[in-house]
Amino acid sequence: MADGSRSTTRFLSVKNKARLAVDIGGTFTDVVLETAQGARFTAKVLTTPQAPEEGVLTGVKEALAKAGLAAGDIGVIIHGTTLATNALIERRGAKTALLTTEGHRDSLEMAYENRFEQYDINIDRPKPLVPRWLRLPVRERMNKDGAALIALDEASVSACLPVLEVEGVESVAIGYLHAYANPAHEIRTAEILSAARPDLSITLASEVAPEIREFERLSTAVANAYVRPLMERYLHRLERDLKSLGFECGLLLITSGGGLTTLETAARFPIRLVESGPAGGAVLAAAIAREAHAHRLLSFDMGGTTAKICLIDNYEPMTARTFEVDRAYRFKKGSGLPVRIPVIEMVEIGAGGGSIAHVDALGRLQAGPESAGSEPGPVVYGRGGARPTVTDADAVLGKITPERFAGGAIALDLEAGRAAIARDVGGPLKFHGPLGAYAISEIVDENMAAAARAHAIERGEDVAARVMIAFGGAAPLHAARLAEKLAIGEIIIPADAGVGSAVGFLLAPAAFEVVRSRPMRLDAFDAGAVSALIDEMREEAAVVLKAAAGDAPLTETLQAYMRYRGQGHEISVAIDRSMIEPTGEKLRSAFEAAYVKLYGRTIPDMEIEVLTWSLTLSGPRPHEEKPAQKLRVRRAVSDEKRTVFDATAGKEMQYALHERTALSPGDMLEGPALLVEDQTTTVVTSAFDARIDMRGNIILERKSA
Numbered sequence: 001m002a003d004g005s006r007s008t009t010r011f012l013s014v015k016n017k018a019r020l021a022v023d024i025g026g027t028f029t030d031v032v033l034e035t036a037q038g039a040r041f042t043a044k045v046l047t048t049p050q051a052p053e054e055g056v057l058t059g060v061k062e063a064l065a066k067a068g069l070a071a072g073d074i075g076v077i078i079h080g081t082t083l084a085t086n087a088l089i090e091r092r093g094a095k096t097a098l099l100t101t102e103g104h105r106d107s108l109e110m111a112y113e114n115r116f117e118q119y120d121i122n123i124d125r126p127k128p129l130v131p132r133w134l135r136l137p138v139r140e141r142m143n144k145d146g147a148a149l150i151a152l153d154e155a156s157v158s159a160c161l162p163v164l165e166v167e168g169v170e171s172v173a174i175g176y177l178h179a180y181a182n183p184a185h186e187i188r189t190a191e192i193l194s195a196a197r198p199d200l201s202i203t204l205a206s207e208v209a210p211e212i213r214e215f216e217r218l219s220t221a222v223a224n225a226y227v228r229p230l231m232e233r234y235l236h237r238l239e240r241d242l243k244s245l246g247f248e249c250g251l252l253l254i255t256s257g258g259g260l261t262t263l264e265t266a267a268r269f270p271i272r273l274v275e276s277g278p279a280g281g282a283v284l285a286a287a288i289a290r291e292a293h294a295h296r297l298l299s300f301d302m303g304g305t306t307a308k309i310c311l312i313d314n315y316e317p318m319t320a321r322t323f324e325v326d327r328a329y330r331f332k333k334g335s336g337l338p339v340r341i342p343v344i345e346m347v348e349i350g351a352g353g354g355s356i357a358h359v360d361a362l363g364r365l366q367a368g369p370e371s372a373g374s375e376p377g378p379v380v381y382g383r384g385g386a387r388p389t390v391t392d393a394d395a396v397l398g399k400i401t402p403e404r405f406a407g408g409a410i411a412l413d414l415e416a417g418r419a420a421i422a423r424d425v426g427g428p429l430k431f432h433g434p435l436g437a438y439a440i441s442e443i444v445d446e447n448m449a450a451a452a453r454a455h456a457i458e459r460g461e462d463v464a465a466r467v468m469i470a471f472g473g474a475a476p477l478h479a480a481r482l483a484e485k486l487a488i489g490e491i492i493i494p495a496d497a498g499v500g501s502a503v504g505f506l507l508a509p510a511a512f513e514v515v516r517s518r519p520m521r522l523d524a525f526d527a528g529a530v531s532a533l534i535d536e537m538r539e540e541a542a543v544v545l546k547a548a549a550g551d552a553p554l555t556e557t558l559q560a561y562m563r564y565r566g567q568g569h570e571i572s573v574a575i576d577r578s579m580i581e582p583t584g585e586k587l588r589s590a591f592e593a594a595y596v597k598l599y600g601r602t603i604p605d606m607e608i609e610v611l612t613w614s615l616t617l618s619g620p621r622p623h624e625e626k627p628a629q630k631l632r633v634r635r636a637v638s639d640e641k642r643t644v645f646d647a648t649a650g651k652e653m654q655y656a657l658h659e660r661t662a663l664s665p666g667d668m669l670e671g672p673a674l675l676v677e678d679q680t681t682t683v684v685t686s687a688f689d690a691r692i693d694m695r696g697n698i699i700l701e702r703k704s705a
Helices: 052-067 083-090 154-158 161-167 184-196 214-244 263-268 276-292 390-396 402-408 414-429 435-457 475-486 497-505 527-549 585-599
Strands: 018-024 028-034 040-046 074-081 096-101 135-138 148-150 171-175 201-204 250-254 260-262 296-302 307-313 319-325 337-344 347-349 355-359 365-371 467-471 490-493 511-521 555-564 571-575 608-618 641-646 651-659 667-670 673-676 681-684 688-692 698-702
Touching (some): 018 052, 018 497, 052 214, 074 497, 096 214, 161 184, 214 337, 250 263, 260 263, 276 307, 276 337, 276 497, 355 390, 355 414, 355 435, 390 435, 467 475, 467 497, 475 490, 475 497, 511 527, 585 608, 651 667, 681 698
Parallel strands (some): 074 250, 096 135, 651 673
Antiparallel strands (some): 028 040, 250 260, 296 307, 307 347, 490 698, 511 608, 641 651, 667 688, 673 681, 688 698
């Protein structure tokens, strides 16, 4: 892997202005401030779940103080949050109703009409966000081509108003059959409701997910309606509070697909934010991959509540069109609420620093998915937590330096952590000394390794052949041991890894995707209609991008979702405008090439059809500044030692203690060692050595046998 220089971001910036990135996680809120000269200042504060903006403001003030800047020195704020996801999981959204085509009110509960867990006679399904008595039928009907078979019965719409009033409904989703082809009935229904109830929050399925497949469209519209009032209130409170501090700059939100959008668009379509925090981490990993020329990367993001694993090939994270929220069975596809949005594809498990460890009724040690979060937090925080967590185990094992944890802002009570682990884990399992903490750490590392293997195998990938990049507050503590379990030989710990997702926000381009379902067979292809549709989609995306990217040059990316006629699902095919020609032959060739790549063959004499078209407009990526200079290699030595339980050796060892900020590009050091910084600690186990590359990244390399 070639070394280069640390890159700097030069887009989405205001001349001579600094930029702020804010990431609200389940346990910590991370803030990164980057000055106009490229200097970076960070803050990590506990999340305030009841009023998330309070934690944001605390972190922002701390970062400004460290940088010696004022609110007026900031040119843009980029924000990501898990609030929408948490509201869906915890069912804390608005009281919501669904108006849908008469005869289809039960589509949400019928779902896919399959059993995702075939042999579980007590199978659990996620409850619909809207109960049946608030799923209200409206008399209307469109056919698949958008022609009205039954005109909208406006009286049946008006008949819903008393129900909404009596039930105290705050938000309504409107989702009619085939409205993706013609939204006229949905639009007229919204006009009737708005005239009678101007305060009502209204979501149209034809705007949120204008795609074929009724269940996913309704599920996405309902989820958006459910979280929209909560997110609108939060975003506008945050905007107000930032202005009260003197901020006059723009506020952009990162989407689940890794792009940036405006506050107004985010408030209107908050469902696009469900994976915004993890998406920032994937953006960071992709940027590091480009700089380091790592074509095949495994991104490992471990925070206080969850761990996220993403595969990145040729500098681009894998993406998907559907994401499931609140799965009843964590690894079972189909057991959650589907939302049809652009999303970076990753596997997420309940394995974070706050994951609670316990011994179950069968005498098995479990860690997560339940988390202590920030309130009360792990036992060692001294904030009322009573049950042992992964962070407690890391602290007891010596991997965390108490006086440097969270930059010294949180004093750790190691004795309380030891006592909790001995009581809840060591005692039941008859483990003495540090073995209880070691068992917790091992079980969570094995859970993450199993998730990474499964994620890679599902895609026919060999995880051992990849380079790992680790970031998030807890990932550098566990990366070396996880790499050992996955037989990975090289790990990158980027600068400011503890706030990695927030750093990724600063690397994200302004981007927005528009999707339209317009089924069309290639043997009856209408190039004019498709060209007009693409122009319409570009115009819609450009409105959003104008506010987010200004006059920056935009890149257009097109995809067609195609299949052989009669198949149940389509594949994604990358296209460009030159392929939109009357014969459809260029689209046929592109589809067959993509089909062969996936399945190794084509199916002769089968009709091909396009179901859905996707257009993404995006701003430029950051450019890299690479001064031509060579590394001065030297061996870094530290006389300061710390006793750490080494998982590789299975015993306590003396680890050399290094201050990361004291290390320079070219420095090399032998494991075992701890590299300490304000936001996290990198554990170099006895199986690895480490060096600092030209970008300031820590590179862990497995020792030769």
